[in-house]
Amino acid sequence: MSADAQAPEKTQVHGGRIVAARLAAHGVGKLFTLSGGHLFSIYDGCREEGIDLVDTRHEQAAAFAAEGWAKVTREPGVCALTAGPGVTNGMSAMAGSLMNNSPIVVLGGRAPAMRWGQGSLQEIDHVPFVAPVTKSARTAGTTAEIAGLVDEALRASLEPPSGPAFIDFPLDQVFMEAEPPEPGPASFPDIPALPAADGDAIERAVSLLRSAERPAIMAGTGLYWGHGEHALQRLCQELRIPVFLNGLARGCVPPDHECYFSRARGSALKGADVALVIGVPMDFRLGFGGSFGEDTEVIVIGTAPPANRHPREAAVELYGGIPATLDALRSGAGGGPDRSGWLGELRELENERRAGEREELSDSRAPLHPMRVYGELQQVIDRDTIVIGDGGDFVSYAGRVIETHQPGCWMDPGPFGCLGSGPGYAIAAAVARPDQRTLLLLGDGAFGFSGLEFDTMVRHNLPVVAVMGNNGIWALEKHPMEFLYGYSVAAELQPELRYDKIVEDLGGHGELVQRPEDLRPALDRAFSSGKPALVNVLTDPSIAYPRKANLA
Ligand SMILES: Cc1ncc(C[n+]2csc(CCOP(=O)(O)OP(=O)(O)O)c2C)c(N)n1
Helix, strand or coil, X not given: CCCCCCCCXXXXXXXXXXXXXXXXXXXXXXXXXXXXXXXXXXXXXXXXXXXXXXXXXXXXXXXXXXXXXXXHHCCCXXXXXXXXXXXXXXXXXXXXXXXXXXXXXXXXXEXXXXXXXXXXXXXXXXXXXXXXHCCEEEECCCCCCHHXXXXXXXXXXXXXXXXXXXXXXXXXXXXXXXXXXXXXXXXXXXXXCCCCCCHHHHHHHHHHHXXXXXXXXXXXXXHHHCCCHHHHHHHHHHHCCCEEECHHHCCCCCCCCCCECCCXXXXXXXXXXXXXXXXXXXXHHHHHHCCCCCCCEEEEEECCCCCCCCCCCCCEEEECCHHHHHHHHHHHCCCXXXXXXXXXXXXXXXXXXXXXXXXXXXXXXXXXXXXXXXXXXXXXXXXXXXXXXXXXXXXXXHHHHCCCCCCCCXXXXXXXXXXXXXXXXXXXXXXXXXXXXXEEEEEHHHHHHHCCHXXXXXXXXXXXXXXXXXXXXXXXXXXXXXXXXXXXXXXXXXXXXXXXXXXXXXXXXXXXXCCXXXXXHHHHHHHHCCCXXXXXXXXXXXXXXXXXXXXX
């Protein structure tokens, strides 16, 4: 070939192929979706690039599945939602992912650019309403721009603080052709580990921690995203600090660790002289800071400063890489006072509270006490069972008594609290971790939002086992309204409804449990059925979860 010969032009590919090629180049192997013509070229691209489609019955479930994938794997979860109503149906999952810092990428269809404003089917500008619930929201202006936008969205989703990223693709741009992108490395964007927080701030925290006689650690979802579990285990072990976990931090210190506590949380946080608050906002779950004692010196640790000021002033704020910051605290604050008395006091309280639960865990009433359901489930949950909660009071009990042994093995909607997230999370868990059991805990109210996702599980062969606390009411709303007003409205559901039969008709396995002694055999049959299963347990509607605060 002569030196001045033109390089051969690359064969052009359509925009959907470019989307899929970039996803595949970053290691994305699953796309959660629900069909829509605006997405056809992306589907065609996925077929070419070997990306599996997991198609659901509602876009909300597809978007929650993307979040569930992120929560289980700590990699971006990706969904594709059709233009207009497909994207609006995904809004709750985007908002939830923003609050949970879950790295997801939402691909939207979009009416064609060339006809914009002329009234195409499902035409609406998503970006203005998606922007407040995402880290970045973009529209592809040309086919050639697509590859870069997909790369950017994946990076934005992962960069701390991680969260949702959105791109939509006008029909014409995504069906038109352009040069294929250069093949990239088959891995997610390399986000370098953040360095430890500022040295002076660490020194101040070290001096508080070194002299602390009654320190406590409260860690949450940010610890998990920051891969801080090993550093936390080293820190609590060496400095002998009791640890309390919520959100996705559950499992980051196993429940059989000598520094792990849960039931003693209220007393420990109130009684602590120094509290390390790691990767968890001081929101309603921490009484807006009021869960700590008035004199507790609070040290906040996170990857980045919060969007809004902390509702309670912190003595020190440490922003940077969580493992590096925790390691710096550990090596600086060793040799403090003997904390065995403090740990012993909390252990005694912890044991006392656990002993106090035994009666309810073995309660023999029919319909069952929700705690009895968990008394039985405690026997069948393995260390790596992925447990998902979707419901009100029924799930609050689970949050209290179900132990999580490994990171990524507990999922609930988080502070956005969206009912209906569970089946999407469960689909993702079962797809991502076929060798682990997926257990979905459902209220009968919660079932109504995404119950048809059992069809998705059947079609995709995902043997999720769901256990329903069926009390025939929206208990978390009915009891508080009665407490406040002396009556309740909009709080009833059909009693004893056969949700198990619905699941059977969808092709799954169903069990109805009316008496406590029938639960264990029903659970065993459900787990060994190899099918998506629903164990419909009739529970006592008069039981109200003993909660201090509801909304705020
Ligand atoms: C999408 C959505 N709608 C409404 C609510 C308000 N809400 C929170 S818990 C709850 C009751 C849930 O009932 P169920 O799933 O049957 O569980 P139970 O409280 O009866 O155990 C409701 C309606 C919500 N959190 N999310």
